[in-house]
Amino acid sequence: MLSSKIxxxxxxxxxxxxxxxxxxxxxxxxxxTIVVNDNFAICDVDVEINMRNFGYTIxxxxxxxxxxxxxxxxxxxxxxxxxGSTNLHVVFDDDASTNPIDCSSVxxxxxxxxxxxxxxxxxxxxxxxxxxxxxxxxxxxxxSDALNQxxxxxxxxxxxxGTGDPHFKTWANKWYDFHGACDLVFISNPKFSQGTGxxxxxxxxxxxxxxxxxxxxxxxxxxxxxxxAFGGYMLNGISNAELEKMDKYTVTHEKVSPKQDVFTIExxxxxxxxxxxxxxxxxxxxxxxxxxxxxxSMGLLGEFGSGKWLARNGTVMSNADDFGMEWQVLESEPKLxxxxxxxxxxxxCTMPSSERVGRRGLGESIAEAAAEKACEHWGDLKDxxxxxxxAAGDLELAEAGAF
Numbered sequence: 001m002l003s004s005k006i007x008x009x010x011x012x013x014x015x016x017x018x019x020x021x022x023x024x025x026x027x028x029x030x031x032x033t034i035v036v037n038d039n040f041a042i043c044d045v046d047v048e049i050n051m052r053n054f055g056y057t058i059x060x061x062x063x064x065x066x067x068x069x070x071x072x073x074x075x076x077x078x079x080x081x082x083x084g085s086t087n088l089h090v091v092f093d094d095d096a097s098t099n100p101i102d103c104s105s106v107x108x109x110x111x112x113x114x115x116x117x118x119x120x121x122x123x124x125x126x127x128x129x130x131x132x133x134x135x136x137x138x139x140x141x142x143x144s145d146a147l148n149q150x151x152x153x154x155x156x157x158x159x160x161x162g163t164g165d166p167h168f169k170t171w172a173n174k175w176y177d178f179h180g181a182c183d184l185v186f187i188s189n190p191k192f193s194q195g196t197g198x199x200x201x202x203x204x205x206x207x208x209x210x211x212x213x214x215x216x217x218x219x220x221x222x223x224x225x226x227x228x229a230f231g232g233y234m235l236n237g238i239s240n241a242e243l244e245k246m247d248k249y250t251v252t253h254e255k256v257s258p259k260q261d262v263f264t265i266e267x268x269x270x271x272x273x274x275x276x277x278x279x280x281x282x283x284x285x286x287x288x289x290x291x292x293x294x295x296x297s298m299g300l301l302g303e304f305g306s307g308k309w310l311a312r313n314g315t316v317m318s319n320a321d322d323f324g325m326e327w328q329v330l331e332s333e334p335k336l337x338x339x340x341x342x343x344x345x346x347x348x349c350t351m352p353s354s355e356r357v358g359r360r361g362l363g364e365s366i367a368e369a370a371a372e373k374a375c376e377h378w379g380d381l382k383d384x385x386x387x388x389x390x391a392a393g394d395l396e397l398a399e400a401g402a403f
Contacts, residue, residue, distance in 0.1 A: 022046075025132070026151040032134045034152055036066075039129035041291040041305055043172050044155035045120040047073060048111070049134065050089040050148040063135045064152070069126065070135070075117040076102045091153075092116040125291050125305020128154050160294075160301035162186055162202055163283035164388035166213045168300050171289065172307025175384070178300070178324030180349030181206035183337065185327045186216070186284055189297035196221045196247055198297075200273070200284060201329060201336045206352045210387075213282045216275050217336035218265065221247035224336055229280035231261025237338055267293060281388065300327050325349055370395060 022044075027034045047064050061075040073092045087109045090101070096113035132152050158173035169175050178184075181204050192198035199219040204211050215228040223246040226234045233253070235241035243251045243263075250266040265273040271288035286294070294304045300323075303310045309317040317323045329335070331345045343350055368386070374395045375385035389395060 022153050022155045024151055024153045027134075027149060030147045030149075032147060032150075034132040034150075036128050036130060036132060036152070036154070039127055039290075040154075040156040041171075041289065041295070042123050042126050042128050042154055043157040043305060043307070044094075045071075045123050046091055046093045046113075046153040047116070047150070048089075048091045048153065049073070049150040050111075051146045052087050052148050061136070064132060065135055066123075066132045067126070067130045069123060071120055071123065072117045074101050076100070090114050094119045094121070121306070125157070125295055125303075127291060128156070157289060157291075157305055157307075159286045159289045160187070161283065161285040162213060162216075162300065163285070164212065164281060164384060165210055166202075166204055167384050167388075170302040170307035170309075171294070171304045172302065174307050176320045176323075178320055179206070179211040179352050180204065180321070180324050180328070181211050181352070182343050182349035183329040183335075183341070184324065184349075185299040185329055185333070187286075187294070187297050187299045187301060188333075189294060191296045192293060193220070193247070198293075199334060199336060200299075202282070202284060202300075203337060203341065204349075206350055208352070211352055212280070213284075214280060215337065216282050216284045218246070218273060218275065218284075219334070219336050220249060220265070223247055225251065225263065225265070225275070226337060227261075227263055227275045227277060227282060229277060229282070230259070231255060231277050233261075233263065234338060300324070321351070 023038065025034050025036055049062070061072060063070050063072045065071070089109045089111045091111060091113045092115070093113040094115065096115045098112065098114040100115045100117045134147070134150055157171045158169065160171055161167075161169040165177070166179070167175055167177055184202050184204065186200040186202045187198060188200075189198045197220070201217045202213050203215045203217075205214040215226060217224055217226040219225075224234075224236055225243075225246060231253075233240065235243060235246075235251075243253050245251065246265060249268075252264045252266075254262045254264075256262055259279050261277045263275045265275075267273065267288075269288070271290065271293065272286070274285050274287060276283045276285075289304075291304065297304050298310060298312070302308050309320075309323040311317050311323075311326050317326065325348055328345060328349050368390070371386045371389040372382075374389055375382050378385040
């Protein structure tokens with residue numbers, strides 16, 4: 001098995017975090033199986049097949065299966081008596097613009113993308129590890145000699161994050177902003193760690209035309225860690241308490257600088273929940289997120305495995321402001337912060353002015369040109385960096401990282 005990885009890097013408060021966009025696994029020779037040893041939650045699947053002299057009868061069918069789950073890639077009916085043989089080289093991709101193959105388009109040899117007969121959505125959030133098998137239907141004349149090569153291309157789910165001005169990254173690596181000021185459900189998963197439960201709430205604050213995350217609270221079991229500005233924290237309501245464990249998980253605190261503090265909850269096998277502060281900006285991120293920890297989670301990061309913006313009733317939402325409002329902490333939900341602050345439900349989140357005065361507001365002392373210069377190495381995330389540098393009023397944020 002050969003694999004190749006395409007990597008994108010982003011910075012989250014100083015740490016370089018690789019985000020794997022796609023991992024390709026190729027079969028050896030003409031084998032109809034691919035063993036994937038990597039174990040991550042799947043966010044997208046494509047399958048490429050290259051067959052020569054693919055023989056078909058009235059109703060050819062090809063499926064791919066893993067872990068007892070099967071997806072039909074090709075299934076069409078030809079008029080009675082039509083028997084053919086063709087070379088077939090395509091990539092089955094849910095996002096392809098070309099409709100599934102039928103009897104008139106079976107002769108596809110250029111490796112172009114086509115929609116599968118059944119989409120891959122049922123594999124979203126499922127584990128990648130296992131034996132993937134290409135399965136022909138017994139009704140056609142497919143034989144192993146016809147299979148030249150095939151591959152599965154898997155996109156892992158990314159780690160979720162909430163940071164800065166404030167920006168949120170869903171499990172599917174998609175960024176969006178929500179500027180409402182209130183208490184919000186970042187992650188909620190009552191089934192975490194065999195029912196121990198995980199709740200992460202964030203508190204956002206409006207200032208001028210901006211808002212930002214001013215504190216975060218993480219609850220595992222009955223233990224609650226609350227982190228605020230300049231690394232101020234409480235464990236179970238006790239300020240600056242000794243940090244050892246939350247439930248069975250180790251917690252550490254590192255003071256990186258007078259402006260920056262990092263709190264890390266170790267979930268095992270390199271998986272973490274990290275809460276950080278830079279001056280009065282707070283961020284939360286997951287590291288090594290997998291279906292075991294977050295498969296049943298809901299909140300601002302969306303549905304695990306797809307990143308879809310799901311409302312509490314499971315419907316898909318499309319507007320960022322509506323989605324953010326949906327995940328304001330309800331009266332019936334636990335209150336993780338030691339002090340209550342308005343607004344609280346039934347009063348909705350306070351939204352800032354619809355107009356931003358240029359890119360200024362929180363950081364009036366930082367000129368836009370200086371922020372642009374400090375953030376020039378951020379690539380596609382440059383605008384987010386500029387907003388956050390100006391929000392903090394501190395050019396050092398561009399080097400400490402806000403994403």
